Amino acid sequence: MLSALESLHIPVILVDNTPVPLTGAQLELTEKTYLHCPANVGIAEAQNQGIDKLIEQGAEAVLILDQDSQLTTEFLQALLDSYYYALETMDRVACLGPQIVCEFMDKTVQAKIHKPNTICDQLQSVRQIIASGMIINVEAYHRVGKKDSLLFIDGVDHEWCWRARSQGFHVLQACNVKMKHRQGDGRHRILGLNFKRGAPVRLYYQVRNVLILSRRRHVPLYWKCRNLLALPVRWLVNRWWFPDGKLRGHFVLRGLIDGLKGKSGKLE
Numbered sequence: 200m201l202s203a204l205e206s207l208h209i210p211v212i213l214v215d216n217t218p219v220p221l222t223g224a225q226l227e228l229t230e231k232t233y234l235h236c237p238a239n240v241g242i243a244e245a246q247n248q249g250i251d252k253l254i255e256q257g258a259e260a261v262l263i264l265d266q267d268s269q270l271t272t273e274f275l276q277a278l279l280d281s282y283y284y285a286l287e288t289m290d291r292v293a294c295l296g297p298q299i300v301c302e303f304m305d306k307t308v309q310a311k312i313h314k315p316n317t318i319c320d321q322l323q324s325v326r327q328i329i330a331s332g333m334i335i336n337v338e339a340y341h342r343v344g345k346k347d348s349l350l351f352i353d354g355v356d357h358e359w360c361w362r363a364r365s366q367g368f369h370v371l372q373a374c375n376v377k378m379k380h381r382q383g384d385g386r387h388r389i390l391g392l393n394f395k396r397g398a399p400v401r402l403y404y405q406v407r408n409v410l411i412l413s414r415r416r417h418v419p420l421y422w423k424c425r426n427l428l429a430l431p432v433r434w435l436v437n438r439w440w441f442p443d444g445k446l447r448g449h450f451v452l453r454g455l456i457d458g459l460k461g462k463s464g465k466l467e
Contacts, residue, residue, distance in 0.1 A: 203272050205231075207279075210256060212249040216240065241351035241465060246330065250345075254337055261340070265331040269379045281373035282334045284321055293339040293368035294360065296328035297376040307377065313421065315372060323372050326419060327360035332378045339368050349463035353404040354412055357422075365417035399443050403450040403457075403466055406430060410458025430455070 204211050211231040215221060220235045234248055250261045260282065264270070274297070282295045298307050315323040333356065343363045346355050360370045409430065413423040430451075438448035453466075 203270055203275055206272050207275055209262070209275070210253065210258070212252045214245040214249045216242075216245050239465070241348060242330070243346040243350055243352070243355040244348040246355075247345045247348060250335065250337075250340060254340075259337050261335045261337065263330045263333045263335065265380075267380075268331045270332075274376065274378060277376045278332065278334065278373060281321055281376055285369075285371055286336075288319070288322075289369055289371075291339070291368045292336050293343060293363035293370055294328065294333050294335045295322075295371040295373060296334070297332045297373050297378040299329060299332070300377050300379045302379050313419075317374070318371075321374055323374055325370055325372050326364070327357040328370060328372060329380070330356040331380050339363060342366065343368065350408050350411070351404055351463070351465050353401065354408040358412060358415075358418070361417050361419060396441055399437075399447045399450050400466070401450075402433075402437060402447055403454040406433070406451050406454030407458040407462070410455070411461065411463060414461075 212234065213221075213231055214234045214236065216236050216239045218237050218239075220237070221233065232252060234245075234252065236245060236248070240248075246263055249263075253261050262275075262278075278295075278297055282292075285292050285295055300307050313326050315325045317323045343359065343366060346359050350358065364370055409426045412418045413427055434448065434451045437451060438444045441447055457466075
């Protein structure tokens with residue numbers, strides 16, 4: 200991934216949220232700055248630090264990637280071309296991302312309720328995109344604000360997109376640019392429905408942040424209703440179908456309690 204970025208002479212900020220820093224050959228890129236956060240500041244704050252560092256270096260746009268993002272030089276060039284085309288043809292562009300292909304199902308991820316609004320053969324307007332592959336317009340970033348570090352993880356990228364849209368900015372997807380992405384540790388079909396399975400502790404943030412975000416006016420009503428109504432089902436599936444059910448049930452319950460209290464930040 201880093202070599203593909205370097206091939207296009209794109210400056211890289213590598214933000215590391217793990218306890219042990221990278222060393223040696225892992226850091227041998229000429230246009231890279233390494234930021235180590237051994238205490239794990241969360242995905243939102245990690246993104247903020249990386250974005251701010253690139254802005255200090257004069258960046259007008261920032262591409263966010265996860266550690267498991269799969270990309271090539273051809274993908275990067277196509278995504279950049281779509282972004283520049285969006286800037287030429289539209290005003291108030293907040294961000295642009297690729298079509299996401301689920302690695303588990305090998306299918307393009309599509310919204311079930313709010314379908315994309317096709318603008319032209321290259322662009323479509325959407326409610327939200329994920330961070331991996333997201334190009335953020337720095338001008339919009341200054342106006343919309345930073346990612347919400349108090350959410351820590353889960354819902355961070357969607358919340359920023361909803362906030363941008365509430366301020367009149369466009370959130371876009373490139374119609375013909377696709378990127379494979381792995382979300383969670385697996386997919387399971389239970390009672391005719393597909394469920395994502397991730398680390399047990401992620402349930403705490405997912406449940407808590409549903410309750411926190413449901414209080415915010417710029418969060419779409421359909422998202423609030425769908426996710427609030429799904430909380431009991433999520434608990435049942437994780438408690439009784441998935442491995443480590445007792446631990447998963449504990450994190451769901453703790454997320455409910457802290458979410459009702461409005462507690463945010465990192466789970467200590």
